[in-house]
Amino acid sequence: MSYIQLDMIDLALAGLLVLANAGLSLWLQLGLERRMLIAAARMVVQLSLVGMVLKALFLAVSPLWTGLAALAMIAFAGHEILARQDRRFGGWWAYGLGTGSMLLAAGLVTIFALTTQLRPDPWYHPQYAIPLLGMVLGNTMTGISLGLQTLTGAVVDQRVAIEARLALGVAAGEAVLPAMRKALKAAAMPIVNAMGTTGLVSLPGMMTGQILGGVDPAQAVKYQILIMFLISGGTAAGAVTAVTLGARRLFDQRQRLRLDRLG
Amino acid sequence: MMLEVEGLTRPGLNPAFLHLAAGECVAVSGPSGAGKTLLLRAIADLDPNEGRVSLDGALRESFSGPAWRCQVTYMAAEPGWWAETVAQHFRHWPGLSGMASRLGLQAEVGAAPVARLSTGERQRLALLRALEGEPKVLLLDEPTAALDAVACHGVEALLSQALGNGVAILLVSHDRAQADRLAGRHLLVEAGCVREEGA
Known part of the structure; x- marks a missing residue:
C-alpha cells in the first residue's frame, strides 16, 4: 500500500480556504464568520482527539x-x-x-x-x-x-x-x-x-x-x-x-x- | 344480572354503581363533560380504572382485554375508521345487507370510501359494526346525535330488536324522548358522580 502523507503545512494551506470563507462572510455581511471559525476549530480539535484515542486503542489492542x-x-x-x-x-x-x-x-x-x-x-x-x-x-x-x-x-x-x-x-x-x-x-x-x-x-x-x-x-x-x-x-x-x-x-x-x- | 358495576372509578369519575339485566336498556344523561364518556370507556376497560365489574357473574379480570370488549362493546360518539372502504371494517359485509337497509344504507355503500360518507352514515355504520360482533352489552355514546328523524327511527328499531334478543344497552343520549322510548331506567351523571334518577 502506498499513500501520500500529509503534514501541517498541507493542512494550513487548505485551512486558508476556511479563512477565505470567513473573509467572504465579513465582506458580504453574512454574520457567519464567527460560527464558521468556531465550527472549524471544533472539527480540528475533535478529530485530533479521536485520532489520538484511536492511536492509543490500536496500540493497546x-x-x-x-x-x-x-x-x-x-x-x-x-x-x-x-x-x-x-x-x-x-x-x-x-x-x-x-x-x-x-x-x-x-x-x-x-x-x-x-x-x-x-x-x-x-x-x-x-x-x-x-x-x-x-x-x-x-x-x-x-x-x-x-x-x-x-x-x-x-x-x-x-x-x-x-x-x-x-x-x-x-x-x-x-x-x-x-x-x-x-x-x-x-x-x-x-x-x-x-x-x-x-x-x-x-x-x-x-x-x-x-x-x-x-x-x-x-x-x-x-x-x-x-x-x-x-x-x-x-x-x-x-x-x-x-x-x-x-x-x-x-x-x-x-x-x-x-x-x-x-x- | 348481566352486567354489574361496583365502585368503578378513574380520574374524573367518582365510584359508580350500576347494573344491567339481559334485554334491559338504561339511559345515561348529564351535562357535557360530566363524565358520561369516561364511565362508558371505563366499563369497556379502554382506560385505566378500578372497581369490580362482572358479566354474567364472571369478573372482568377473568377475561383478556379484547375478549371483554368483544362482549361489552363501546361505540364512540365519533367512531374511528382504519381502512379505506366501508366493507373492510366488517367481518362479512354482504351478510349485513338486511340490517343495513333497515338503517337506510344501500349494500353498495360497502364499496364506498369511508372518507366520502356523511357523519350520519358513518354513525349508523359504526352501530352495525358493533352489532356484527354480537356483544352481550352495548355501550352507546350518543348513537343518534348526527341523524335525522327517519334514520333515528331506524336505529331505535334496530336497538329494540337487539334488546329483544337479550342484549343489554347502556345508552348515552341527550334526547329525553328517545331515552324514554328505549330505556326503563335513567342514570344521571353530574361532575363525575353517577346516580339513579329519582334516587
Whole structure:
C-alpha cells in the first residue's frame, strides 16, 4: 500500500480556504464568520482527539478499552436518537428503548462481520472493530430514530381508529399494525435509497478513503458492498426491535392504548 | 344480572354503581363533560380504572382485554375508521345487507370510501359494526346525535330488536324522548358522580 502523507503545512494551506470563507462572510455581511471559525476549530480539535484515542486503542489492542470505546459511541448515538424524537417515552424508556435496540443490532452485526468475514486477529482488534461499528452505528441510529419518530406520530394520529378497533375486541397487536408498518417503512427507506444510488450518484466515503489509501479499487468496492449489507442488516434489526418494543409499550396488560406513556 | 358495576372509578369519575339485566336498556344523561364518556370507556376497560365489574357473574379480570370488549362493546360518539372502504371494517359485509337497509344504507355503500360518507352514515355504520360482533352489552355514546328523524327511527328499531334478543344497552343520549322510548331506567351523571334518577 502506498499513500501520500500529509503534514501541517498541507493542512494550513487548505485551512486558508476556511479563512477565505470567513473573509467572504465579513465582506458580504453574512454574520457567519464567527460560527464558521468556531465550527472549524471544533472539527480540528475533535478529530485530533479521536485520532489520538484511536492511536492509543490500536496500540493497546485491549478488549476492555475497545469495548469501552464502543459503549461510549453507542451512548452518544442513543442520545442523538432521543434528541430527534418529537414525542418521547416517559422515564427510562425514553433513552433505553433507542439505545438498547441500537446496542443489540449494531453490536450483533459488527460482531458477525468481525468473526465471519473480516476475521482480524484478535477478532476485537480496534482497527477493524471501531470503524466498522461507527459505520453500522451511524445508519442504525438513523433507522431507529426514524422508526420511533414515525411510530409515535402514527399512533397519535391514528388514535381514534386504533381505539375503535380495540373497542370491537381486536387485539392491540393487530390494531397497531398499520402504524408499525408505516414506521418500519420509514426506517428502511434511507438504506434502500442509498443502496440504489451508490456508485451512480455518490461514491461512498469509506470506499474513496480506501482508494486514497492505496487500496486496489476492486478490493475497496468489495469492502463497500460488505458494509452496505451490514448496514441494511443492522438498520432492519434495530428498527424492528425498537418499533416492536415501542409499540408494545404504547399498550398495557389489558391491551389499552396508553398514550400517557409518551411524555 | 348481566352486567354489574361496583365502585368503578378513574380520574374524573367518582365510584359508580350500576347494573344491567339481559334485554334491559338504561339511559345515561348529564351535562357535557360530566363524565358520561369516561364511565362508558371505563366499563369497556379502554382506560385505566378500578372497581369490580362482572358479566354474567364472571369478573372482568377473568377475561383478556379484547375478549371483554368483544362482549361489552363501546361505540364512540365519533367512531374511528382504519381502512379505506366501508366493507373492510366488517367481518362479512354482504351478510349485513338486511340490517343495513333497515338503517337506510344501500349494500353498495360497502364499496364506498369511508372518507366520502356523511357523519350520519358513518354513525349508523359504526352501530352495525358493533352489532356484527354480537356483544352481550352495548355501550352507546350518543348513537343518534348526527341523524335525522327517519334514520333515528331506524336505529331505535334496530336497538329494540337487539334488546329483544337479550342484549343489554347502556345508552348515552341527550334526547329525553328517545331515552324514554328505549330505556326503563335513567342514570344521571353530574361532575363525575353517577346516580339513579329519582334516587
